[in-house]
Amino acid sequence: MCTSTVSATGGASQVKALVKPYGQVGLKYVTDAPIPDIGPRDVLVRVLAASICGSDIHIYDSDPVFRERIGDGMTVGHEFCGQVERVGDQVTTIAVGDIVAAESHVVCGTCYYCLNGVPHLCQEVAGIGFDRAGCFAEYIAIPAENAFLKPPELSLEVAAFIEPFGNALDTAMCVDLFGKSVLVTGLGPQGLMALAVARAAGARRVIGTEVSAYRRRLAQQMLELHGGARQGAQDMILDATQPDVAEQVFRATNGLGVDVVLEMSGHPAAIATAGTVLKHDGHLVALGLPGGAIEVDWSNHLVLKGCTFHGIYGRHLYQTWFTACELLESGAVQLEPLITHRLPLERFDEGFQLxxxxxxxxxxxxxxxxxxLAQGVGSHG
Known part of the structure; x- marks a missing residue:
């Protein structure tokens, strides 16, 4: 086992971290978190950059969807990139000094789902930052098989969120989008990524809905970055707070609705809009998680339309990782514009509130x- 003293900390055995007090809103910044031990098949990673995910906001708010999974005082966070400081005795694929991102689903490898090619649905999955200590800390211990070498062309920051990009990629690529009309409901980070993937996949028209004017502007920029003038003329970013948002979608699609909905928000109003404007025989692909149970018009929005519903959880291990890197390295999808704020760990609350x-x-x-500081902390992209 790794000792709790690492040379990179100057001999210190306690480090900074963000921990979750059970049942309370918010996170707690501590400076006395222990450096994690590692087993023979683990690696110890010094975290260089960590990004906030939408699920971290659920954890911050103590939403029921994750509340019981988070132990009192556990370090949270799961999107990161860092440098390997130590490796276990049995590790052969990762070396000290490697720069790695991480797959947050630690799977058993032996259950029915793992043995049938869908380990992201593992019955015994342990999620980094959910069921085991996370990355909002100076150090994290992970299984070596969960460490993914950072492509040299990618920045630390983009590498930190390859994993959520994988979620957006699996959502968008669940259905062949070529030549299709696509609605993305919810233009948070993963919705913005899904816009870019839909455009790269050859969708005929991409429509996005979002309540935030700030994010609508970002969405328009992402569409312009990933599409030419002709494509841009057919794309639309709509204000989800407008009462006629469904009518606007129908007008843009000759009254038929959209072929595919990528539901990224989990908001009940967005889910209702998705069901309303989905074309008959269409596909509703859902990644967003509601904060609790919601009401769905099952008959009119799903059954009577003869549509296909797809739920997306995680991403395929590790096919989606390789596809994501290929898209990013080729420039077919560009994610740097999504990095809007850089903050030191102790200013985490500013980031969550933003x-x-x-x-x-x-x-x-x-x-x-x-x-x-070297990366420009506090700057706005």
Whole structure:
């Protein structure tokens, strides 16, 4: 086992971290978190950049969807990129000094789902930052098989959120989008990524709905970045708060509705809009998680339309990771514009509040002050 003293900390055995007090809104910043031990098949990673995910906001708010999974005082966060500091005795695929991102689903490898090619649905899955200690800290211990080498072309920050990009990628690529009309409901970070993927996949028209004016502007920029003038003329970004948003979608689609809905928000109003404007025989692909149980017009929005519903959880291991890197390295999808804020770890609450107000896309936290300052902490992209 790894000792709790690491040379990179100057001999210190306690480090900075963000922990979750059970049942309370918010996170707690501590400076006395232990450096995690590692087993023979684990690696210890010094976190260089960590980004805030939508699920972290659910955790911050103590929403029921995740509340019981988070142990009192557990370090949270699961999107990160860092440098390997130590490796277990049996690790052969990762070396000290490697820069890695991480797959947050730690799977058993032996259950029915793992053995049938869908390990992201593992019955015994342990989620980093949910069921085991997360990355909003200076150090994290993960299984070596969950460490994914950072492509040299990618920045630390983009590498930190390859994983959620994988969620958006699996959502968007669940259905062949070529030549289709596509609605993306909810233009948070993953919705913005889904817009870019839909455009790269050759969708005929991409429509987005979002309540935040800030994020609508970002969405328009992403569409312009990923499409030419002709494509842009057919694309639309709509204000989800407008009472006629469904009518606007129908007018844009000759009264038929859209072929595919990518539901990224989990908001009941967005889900209702999705069901309303989905074309008969269409596809509703859902990634967003409501904060609790919701009411759905099952008959009119799903059954009587003869539509196909797809639920997306996580991403395929590790096919989606390789596809994501190929898209990013080729420039077919560009995610740097989504990094809107960079903050040191101790200013985490600013980042969460910006996201909750819809005034940010990806907020990157730097657990090590020197790393953060080098990357421009506090800057707005």
């Amino acid at each position: 996201l909750k107000r819809g005034e940010a896309a990806k907020v990157v936290l730097y657990p090590t002050a020197a790393e953060g």
